Amino acid sequence: MLILFGMPIVQIILFGFAVTTEVQNIRLAVLDSSNDQATTEIVHELKANPYFGSVMYVHTTEEINKTFLENKADIVLTFEENFQQNLLHTGSASIQLLVDGTDPNMCKILVGYVTNILAVYQQKYATSENTTIQINPHVKMLYNPQTKSAYNFVPGVMGLILMLICAMMTSISIVREKETGTMEVLLVSPIKPLYIVFAKMVPYFVLSCVNLATILLLSVYVLGVPMSGNLGLLVAISMLFILVALSIGLLISTVVDTQVAAMLVSGMILMMPVILLSGMIYTIESMPVPLQYASHIIPAKWYILCVKKVMIEGLGIHAVYHEVIILFIMAFVLLTISIKLFKDRLQ
Amino acid sequence: MDAISVNKISKSYGTVRALQEVSFEVQKGELFGIIGPDGAGKTTLFRILTTLMLPDLGTATVNGLDVVTDYKEIRRQVGYMPGRFSLYQDMTVEENLTFFATLFGTTVRENYDLVKDIYQPLEKFKTRRAGKLSGGMKQKLALSCALIHKPSVLFLDEPTTGVDPVSRRDFWEMLQRLKKQGITIVVSTPYMDEAVLCDRIALIREGQFMGIETPQEIVNSYQERLWAVHSNKMSSLLAELRTFKGIQSCFSFGDVLHVTVIDDQLSPASLKCFLVKEGHADVEVYPIQATIEDCYMLLAK
Numbered sequence: 176m177l178i179l180f181g182m183p184i185v186q187i188i189l190f191g192f193a194v195t196t197e198v199q200n201i202r203l204a205v206l207d208s209s210n211d212q213a214t215t216e217i218v219h220e221l222k223a224n225p226y227f228g229s230v231m232y233v234h235t236t237e238e239i240n241k242t243f244l245e246n247k248a249d250i251v252l253t254f255e256e257n258f259q260q261n262l263l264h265t266g267s268a269s270i271q272l273l274v275d276g277t278d279p280n281m282c283k284i285l286v287g288y289v290t291n292i293l294a295v296y297q298q299k300y301a302t303s304e305n306t307t308i309q310i311n312p313h314v315k316m317l318y319n320p321q322t323k324s325a326y327n328f329v330p331g332v333m334g335l336i337l338m339l340i341c342a343m344m345t346s347i348s349i350v351r352e353k354e355t356g357t358m359e360v361l362l363v364s365p366i367k368p369l370y371i372v373f374a375k376m377v378p379y380f381v382l383s384c385v386n387l388a389t390i391l392l393l394s395v396y397v398l399g400v401p402m403s404g405n406l407g408l409l410v411a412i413s414m415l416f417i418l419v420a421l422s423i424g425l426l427i428s429t430v431v432d433t434q435v436a437a438m439l440v441s442g443m444i445l446m447m448p449v450i451l452l453s454g455m456i457y458t459i460e461s462m463p464v465p466l467q468y469a470s471h472i473i474p475a476k477w478y479i480l481c482v483k484k485v486m487i488e489g490l491g492i493h494a495v496y497h498e499v500i501i502l503f504i505m506a507f508v509l510l511t512i513s514i515k516l517f518k519d520r521l522q
Numbered sequence: 523m524d525a526i527s528v529n530k531i532s533k534s535y536g537t538v539r540a541l542q543e544v545s546f547e548v549q550k551g552e553l554f555g556i557i558g559p560d561g562a563g564k565t566t567l568f569r570i571l572t573t574l575m576l577p578d579l580g581t582a583t584v585n586g587l588d589v590v591t592d593y594k595e596i597r598r599q600v601g602y603m604p605g606r607f608s609l610y611q612d613m614t615v616e617e618n619l620t621f622f623a624t625l626f627g628t629t630v631r632e633n634y635d636l637v638k639d640i641y642q643p644l645e646k647f648k649t650r651r652a653g654k655l656s657g658g659m660k661q662k663l664a665l666s667c668a669l670i671h672k673p674s675v676l677f678l679d680e681p682t683t684g685v686d687p688v689s690r691r692d693f694w695e696m697l698q699r700l701k702k703q704g705i706t707i708v709v710s711t712p713y714m715d716e717a718v719l720c721d722r723i724a725l726i727r728e729g730q731f732m733g734i735e736t737p738q739e740i741v742n743s744y745q746e747r748l749w750a751v752h753s754n755k756m757s758s759l760l761a762e763l764r765t766f767k768g769i770q771s772c773f774s775f776g777d778v779l780h781v782t783v784i785d786d787q788l789s790p791a792s793l794k795c796f797l798v799k800e801g802h803a804d805v806e807v808y809p810i811q812a813t814i815e816d817c818y819m820l821l822a823k
Contacts, residue, residue: 355606355608355611356604356606356607356608357608357609357610359574359602359604359608360602360604360608360609360622360667360668361625362574362597363572363573363574363597363600363602364597364622364625364626365594365597365598365625365626365627366625520573520574520575520576520593521569521574521575
C-alpha cells in the first residue's frame with residue numbers, strides 16, 4: 176500500500192525538482208592578473224547572473240589547484256595578462272575556463288553559461304564602443320581532459336551496483352530463511368542471533384568484493400578510466416561502503432517477511448534514491464535545498480564522492496576523511512540498529 | 523518434576539484467540555499427543571513451548587525452565603521439528619545433519635547411536651539434496667536433525683502430515699523407540715488413528731483443551747450408544763439419518779456411518795427395518811466400540 180501510493184509522490188517530487196539539468200549557485204573563482212576595467216566588468220556581469228552564487232579571488236596558480244582540491248569553487252576564470260590592452264589593440268583577448276571534468280554534464284552547462292555571458296558582454300561592448308571585439312574562452316577540463324562520461328558514471332555505477340547487490344542479496348537470503356522455515360529451527364538452537372547475522376554477511380561481503388574487483392578491472396582496462404589514486408585506499412573505502420550496504424540489507428530483512436517484499440523494498444527504496452540523489456546522474460548542487468539535505472543520508476553519495484576523488488582525481492586519504500567518517504558512522508549505526516532489531520523469536 | 527508444565531497459557535493474534543487458558547503437564551519420558559484439526563492452536567502452543575513466541579498470559583516451563591526468561595537454556599535442551607519441512611533444501615542429507623550437529627556444538631559421530639535407526643535408511647542417499655527426498659524420507663531426516671544434539675524433550679509439530687501410511691507407521695515406531703530411551707516427546711497430529719499410540723492425549727479445539735487422558739480413558743468415558751450403519755445408498759442414508767428422530771449425530775467413517783442414538787426405545791433391528799422400508803438395500807446396523815475420533819466428534823459438538 177505504502178509503495179502503491181507513496182511511490183508516485185516520491186517520484187514526482189524527485190523527478191520534478193532533482194532532475195533538473197540547471198546548475199545553480201555556481202561558485203566562481205577568479206584569477207585576474209590584469210585587473211582592469213574590462214575584467215572587472217566581466218566579473219560583474221557574471222556576479223549579476225542569477226545562476227552564479229559566490230565569487231572569490233585567487234592570486235596564484237597554486238591557489239587554483241587548492242580551490243579545486245578543497246571543492247571551494249566549481250569554475251575558475253583566468254584572465255590573461257593585459258586583458259583590456261589586448262582587447263583595445265588587437266581586438267581579441269582570451270580567458271581560461273577551468274572546470275572539474277569528473278562530472279562532464281555539469282562542465283558543459285557551466286561552460287555554456289560563461290560563454291553566453293561573455294557573448295552578451297561582447298555585444299554590449301560592441302554597441303557602446305562601436306568596435307567589434309573577440310573574447311576567446313579556452314576551456315580546460317581538469318582530471319578529465321577528454322570529457323569522457325565514463326569518468327562520471329563509473330563511480331556512480333560502482334555505488335549503485337554495490338549498494339543493490341549487497342543490500343538485496345543479504346535481505347533476500349535472510350528473509351528466505353524466514354520463508355522456508357529454516358529460521359524457526361535456527362532460532363530454536365543455542366546459536367546467538369549475532370552469529371546468524373554475521374554468518375549471513377560474510378559470504379555476501381566476499382561476493383561483493385569480487386564484484387568490486389570486476390567493476391574496477393572493467394572500468395580501468397575496458398573503459399579507460401584512470402586509476403590515479405591509491406588502489407588500497409579505494410578498496411578499503413569500498414569495503415566500508417559494502418559494509419554499509421550489507422547493514423541496510425540486514426535492516427530490511429528484519430522488517431519484511433517475504434522475499435518479494437525484500438526485493439521490492441531494496442529495489443524501490445534503494446535504487447531510486449541512489450540513482451537520483453547520489454549525484455550519479457543529476458548534480459546535487461543544483462537541487463533544491465531540502466533535496467540536498469536528503470541526499471546526505473544516501474550512503475552512495477558519499478561513496479561516489481570518495482571514488483571520484485581517489486580514483487579519478489588521485490587524491491589521498493586527507494581529501495576523503497570527511498566522507499569516510501560519515502560512512503563509518505552510517506555502518507556503525509545501521510549495524511547496531513539491525514542487530515538490535517533482529518528478533519530471536521518469531522512474531 | 524514434570525518435563526513440561528503449562529499453566530493457563532493464552533495467546534491471541536489480533537482478535538483471533540489461538541489459545542485460551544490452556545493448562546497441562548507432561549511427565550518425563552512420556553509420549554504426549556495433542557490432537558486437533560487445523561487451526562486449533564497446536565502450532566502456536568508448540569511455538570510458545572519452544573520459546574519462539576511469547577504467551578500473552580500464563581506461564582509455562584520446560585525441564586523446570588521458564589519459556590520466557592530462561593529461553594536460551596531451553597533452546598539448548600529441546601529438539602523441535604516444525605510442521606513444515608524446515609531443512610536446507612539445497613544442502614545434501616549429510617550436510618544438513620552435520621550442520622545441525624555443529625549448530626548445537628556437537629558432532630554427528632558423538633550422538634550417532636541415537637539417530638542410527640532413523641538415519642540408516644537415509645545413508646544411501648546422503649549425497650542427495652534434502653529438497654529432492656520423498657515425504658517420508660524428509661520426515662526421517664528432519665527427525666534426525668532434531669535429535670542430533672540429544673535433546674531431553676522433543677517437540678514434533680504434525681510430523682506425519684503429508685506422509686504415506688507406511689512411513690507414518692514407521693515414524694510412530696521410531697517415536698516408541700525414542701520414548702524407551704527416556705526422551706519426553708510432545709507430538710501433534712490431526713490424525714485420530716495416531717492418538718491411540720500416545721501415552722496420554724489432549725484433544726484441542728479452537729484454542730481450548732477438551733480433555734487430557736489416556737486414549738483408553740477417553741474411549742471409556744464415551745457414554746453414548748454408538749452404532750455403525752451401512753446400506754447401498756450411502757449419500758442419501760447420511761441425510762436421512764441426520765433428520766431421523768432419536769439420532770443425535772451421524773458422521774461418515776470410512777465405508778460406514780457412525781450414529782449416536784439418544785432414543786432408548788430404538789434398537790438396531792428397528793432402525794434397520796425402518797431403513798429397508800425407506801428403500802435401502804444391504805442394510806446393516808450394529809453397535810460398535812467408540813474410537814478416539816468418535817470421542818472427538820462428541821466433544822467438539
